[in-house]
Amino acid sequence: MTTTLANRRRPARAGGPERGRPAGRSGSSASRPGFVWALPASIFFGLFALVPLIAVAVLSFTRWSGLGDPKFVGLKNWEALFADPVMLQSLWLSLLFIVLGIVTQTPLSILLGVWAAGNQKNRAILSAIYFVPLLLSSAAISVLWRALLDPNFGIPGQMSWLFGDGNVLGTQTGAIAVLIFVGMWQFTPFHTLIYQGAARQIPPVLYQAASIDGAGTVRQFVSITLPQLKNSIITSVILMVVGGLTTFETVLILTNGGPGTGTTITAFHMYQEAFRRFDFGTGSAIALVLVVISTAISFAVVRVSGYDKMRSSMEGL
């Protein structure tokens, strides 16, 4: 994060040399808003997002059942957590979900995004349909898929050659496969959008040059498109990691963590400990694990994606 102030202040459109500020620094700063403009939003955000980050660390050393005041118990919750086989399993499951999510969604989104970046007419209509799952709540999507996969009334009953006895959510493998598939159904549109935006910015001259050299479509895709999409791939994968780590509604509604603890990922385990067993201390400790992992990832997001260079998000549309 060594982006300089001068770089940040440069207006997005100024591709050329930076324009000097007329009337000098002191003259123009009279018309600049002070820090106080940022205060209301910052205080509000601090109260609900940043202070709780500290509070969750404190609560992880306490015992609290939701009634009365939290009691300090030292490292007890942490000891219990390290000895908890479900916690360890939940971390592995989270990792599995993240990896499978990346493996299934990335190639598809790149393919769709590059295709949608082209300029044929019907693409606009089709991409409008593609985005529909993105608009729907995770709750609606999960309830929909649970109904579609119902062992008695759903699709598996009609396609026994594919689904066997029809109880897809009854086995761990089946439940994981369903969660991965539903995640793909829901989030591929979003990642497609990222790649679509990026593919539109690849200079056409690269393809023209490749065509003259006799490179075919596949060759162009591998040698030009993929390398040009590198930054977007990184951004998209990081977002998938964060998203995968915090998947919650889908697990709660589709599998309720089961069968057994077969799909109890870390975020869901936290919910169970805190809000079903009313052990808010342990819940906080698990939450803190989530905080640490996601903060590390968020640093990576800021660094890799170029967000802090503050480029305009409106370009290329």
Next chain:
Amino acid sequence: MKTRPNYLAGIGAFIWLAIVAVPLYVMLSATFQTRAEFGDNGPLSFPTSFTLQNYVDAVTSGFGRYFLNTIIVTAGVVGLVLLLVPPLSYAIVRSESRAATAIFRLFLLGLAIPAQAVIVPVFYLINTVGLYDNLLGVILPTAAFALPICTIILSGTMRDITPELYEAMAMDGASPARSFLRLVLPLSKGGLSTIAVFSALQAWNGFLFPLILTQSESTRVVTLGLFNFQTQFGVNIPGLLAAVTLSMVPVLLAYLFARRALVQGLMGAGGK
């Protein structure tokens, strides 16, 4: 832009279209069938009867109330976002103070704070101030978690306002507040509508905060209503799917009218 059609991606695109569209079709066709017919013929068959009873069932099971609650939450969240984000983005884009830079970094970091990570303290906080089981208690944290992405989107828009315009305002002796009202806000209309649509979508689809912070029927929102229906009407799948369909209607309508604002926001969310 490529000159040759990309057949591989084209085929993939059509396969994916089927995967996206078929479940949505099955959902819709199920909602217009009677329970008996749906049970006999299965979800993939074409409907032979037509009934609106499933929608009647869904609405009479309290969905009207849930909709009203979701509308209140959504309006509250959008209101707060539109009140808080523009001054913040203005300060981030125009202020010379180092603190503004630091704050922007903080909001960037906030992008990846998962709501699950802070839900216990938020629950504690909302309980302590007496807003548990109150829609305001849902609105406040939902709005707070919408702030980072909205700030990034809006400051991106405001960055496109050229310095010359500010200078012209300054030469006329305009104060920062006057520049904000007369120059920045009118020129940021696109970004403002994007963050309004975007935060509305987040609020409308929100699940975790209502799940944890409300309890009673009178504060239940649509997403929780669906979750509840699943256990309540487990075997009445057409009824359940009618409720799912109803929950989607407002979002799909909004998408029709605000597609551009939404797609811009989402592209902004992904970075380049």
